[in-house]
Amino acid sequence: MPTYVYRAVDSKKGCTHCRRGFEIIQRMAESPLSLCPQCNHPISRVLFAPSVVVKGSPVTETDRKIKEYEKEGKWSHAAELADKEAEKTKRQDLKTRALENYKKAGYNFDKYDT
Ligand SMILES: [Zn+2]
Structure with a gap:
């Protein structure tokens, strides 16, 4: 079955799930999704092969x-690595990823004054 990639129509709305885009396996016969299954914001199918979706x-x-760290649940490891790489490459996607992983690791950026 083919894998489809969906992404929020308006990248400023929606949840982290659809803003970043997600892959879903669907039958050919199934009608395409039009709303995010998590937040119900409009989404559209991205017409690229999954491997070239993350442009640049x-x-x-x-x-x-x-990814390996994330799979193992080593959020702080994943965050640090993503953070370092983001500094080096100026990649915004890694910066976001680092933040998310820091949060999962239990860091709280709202009260970071301990
Ligand atoms: Zn969503």
């Missing part, structure tokens, strides 16, 4: 490593 940021060795 090829999957690097570091990306793979971060």
